[in-house]
Structure formats: structure tokens, C-alpha cells
Amino acid sequence: MAATTTRVCSFALLFFAILLVMESNVQYASGKVCPLYCIIDRGFYMTCPSSGSQKLEPACNCCLAKTGCKLYRDNGTLICSAT
Numbered sequence: 001m002a003a004t005t006t007r008v009c010s011f012a013l014l015f016f017a018i019l020l021v022m023e024s025n026v027q028y029a030s031g032k033v034c035p036l037y038c039i040i041d042r043g044f045y046m047t048c049p050s051s052g053s054q055k056l057e058p059a060c061n062c063c064l065a066k067t068g069c070k071l072y073r074d075n076g077t078l079i080c081s082a083t
Contacts, residue, residue, distance in 0.1 A: 043074035
């Protein structure tokens, strides 16, 4: 009986140790949740640091654009910047 109790306690301690390690790793996980809608219709363009001031085909929204890219209206008004 004592051996069974020791096994159960050991298993429980191992289980909670694994949960503790998994919990600490979740705190450092990073993710990006983007809305699934487009703000792009006609007359929009995008610039990115890698292309300088060249006007590029825009991403659907700033969340889906690469970091540092900016979406503009055709009149040059900034819509948003990707982070």
C-alpha cells in the first residue's frame, strides 16, 4: 500500500512540475492576432523600409503588413503603420 501511495504522490508531483514549466513558457510566447478584413479598396498603396519610397501593392491591413510598412491613401494620407 505504501508503494502505491508513493507512486501516486511521485506521479502527482511530476505532473504539477510539468504544468509549472509549461505555464512559465506560455508567458513568453508571442503571437499576433490579426483581424480578417481588408481596408483596401482602390487608391491605396504601401511603403516599406526595405523598398524606400517605392509604392508597393498594399497588404490587406496593417496587421498583415511587415513590420515598419505603412499604408497610405492615394492622396498620401497615412492610414496606419505596421508594428
